[in-house]
Amino acid sequence: MATRDRPASPLAAAPILACQALTKRFSGSSPSVPILADVNLDVAPGDFVTILGQSGGGKSTLLKLLGGFIAPTHGQVLFHGVPLKAITPKIGLVFQENTLYPWLTVEQNIGFGFKVRGKKPHQYQVQVREVLEQVGLFPARKLYPQQLSGGMKQRVSIARSIAVQPDVLLLDEPFSALDVQLRRRLQAFLATIWADTATTMVLVTHNVEEAILLGQKLIVIGDKPGRIIETVDISAAPFRDRYAAQFLALQRHLENVIEADAQTQALNRPPSEAPPSLTSTKISRPHSSATR
Numbered sequence: 001m002a003t004r005d006r007p008a009s010p011l012a013a014a015p016i017l018a019c020q021a022l023t024k025r026f027s028g029s030s031p032s033v034p035i036l037a038d039v040n041l042d043v044a045p046g047d048f049v050t051i052l053g054q055s056g057g058g059k060s061t062l063l064k065l066l067g068g069f070i071a072p073t074h075g076q077v078l079f080h081g082v083p084l085k086a087i088t089p090k091i092g093l094v095f096q097e098n099t100l101y102p103w104l105t106v107e108q109n110i111g112f113g114f115k116v117r118g119k120k121p122h123q124y125q126v127q128v129r130e131v132l133e134q135v136g137l138f139p140a141r142k143l144y145p146q147q148l149s150g151g152m153k154q155r156v157s158i159a160r161s162i163a164v165q166p167d168v169l170l171l172d173e174p175f176s177a178l179d180v181q182l183r184r185r186l187q188a189f190l191a192t193i194w195a196d197t198a199t200t201m202v203l204v205t206h207n208v209e210e211a212i213l214l215g216q217k218l219i220v221i222g223d224k225p226g227r228i229i230e231t232v233d234i235s236a237a238p239f240r241d242r243y244a245a246q247f248l249a250l251q252r253h254l255e256n257v258i259e260a261d262a263q264t265q266a267l268n269r270p271p272s273e274a275p276p277s278l279t280s281t282k283i284s285r286p287h288s289s290a291t292r
């Protein structure tokens with residue numbers, strides 16, 4: 001697989017993706033509370049950003065905005081400094097669910113991105129082979145998706161997106177349907193792909209441990225309206241040992257931030273909707289930003 005140089009200092013580089021005062025309302029959704037409100041976020045080239053937050057907080061919506069799949073109500077997304085108006089092949093998206101074409105083999109699925117760009121097989125077969133070897137799927141290249149395990153399917157999905165060398169790869173809960181062991185193997189796989197290709201990655205996950213293991217910059221989206229309520233930058237010395245004291249302290253901190261947000265939402269609900277056990281709970285607010 002072709003590799004690209006990672007900028008010496010990602011944080012110093014101009015953002016590859018930038019959200020500026022991003023607000024999103026869906027037609028039919030509450031006019032008073034947008035799904036996302038005034039989100040500002042810079043993603044540096046080569047960065048790995050992980051997005052956490054409680055369910056329904058707007059994480060997937062933010063990812064779709066970052067990929068140009070939906071348009072913001074206010075504000076804008078800049079891609080290489082230019083307003084993003086539509087999807088582009090330079091930004092790939094990997095979903096939680098299997099989106100492989102069942103009538104194509106593994107290698108045909110991986111080559112599909114080239115084919116739709118008008119390339120002939122002889123023009124991309126070398127890249128496809130390289131990617132197959134990189135992701136350990138060369139022996140399975142002639143199999144169809146229904147002959148693959150869940151983990152293999154997700155590896156093919158990631159390989160298909162990476163093969164066409166996007167500048168940015170957006171991943172929406174790609175491993176959530178997998179068991180713990182497989183999930184850990186694929187986390188390591190994704191970390192290797194990131195390190196080898198210098199592709200900028202933005203990953204949405206419910207799993208705080210996964211966010212810390214993979215991320216350089218971790219953000220938490222609060223609910224109603226969706227907005228960034230916490231940013232932790234560990235790019236200088238990423239935490240890779242899930243049992244280290246610092247790792248566990250950061251995990252506890254982020255879980256507290258998410259839990260406090262959930263409790264605030266519960267208290268703000270009309271009394272008829274609030275669970276009785278939460279109406280008298282005292283909320284202790286976490287620190288506004290984590291320190292290491």
Ligand SMILES: Nc1ncnc2c1ncn2[C@@H]1O[C@H](COP(=O)(O)OP(=O)(O)OP(=O)(O)O)[C@@H](O)[C@H]1O
Nearest residue numbers: 026027029035053054055056057058059060061062
């Ligand atoms: N196309 C749409 N039309 C109307 N409402 C939508 C649409 N897409 C998402 N929403 C609403 O926006 C809110 C945020 O949804 P989103 O999927 O972004 O949350 P999320 O944080 O990714 O949730 P989860 O973690 O459960 O996947 C939800 O209330 C959802 O119902």
